[in-house]
Amino acid sequence: MDTQPFFxxxxxxxxxxxAEVRPCCQENNVFYYDIYIRNEYQFTVTPSADEDKSLSWKISLKNADKNIEPGLIDTIGQQIEKHLL
Incomplete structure (x- = not known):
């Protein structure tokens, strides 16, 4: 896993x-990405395969003070995928 941060x-x-994406760790072939917006930690996301085997994204950890809209998670996840491909 490449742990270099990217935007x-x-x-x-x-x-x-x-957003700054900081790949932070890997556990059992699952990758976790810390998301910083305006230099402030917002949440950590990870890819998740749905029952139909399509890729989606979910929050694995978040700043308790922040309300995160589900659409934002998928939008950022799609951009992470584009960067990694």
Missing amino acids: IEYLYQGDSEI
Whole structure:
């Protein structure tokens, strides 16, 4: 697993945003990515295979002070996938 941080750009509520993605660890072939927005930790995401075998993203850890919209997780996850491919 490459642990070099990288940046992704994504559209959220009509605005262009940038997030720093810090690959943090791997456990049983599951990768975890810490997400920082405006230099502040927001949450950690991991890919998750749904029952139909499609890839989705889920929060594995989050800043308790932050409300995270589910659509944001998938948007950031899709950008992580694009970066890794």
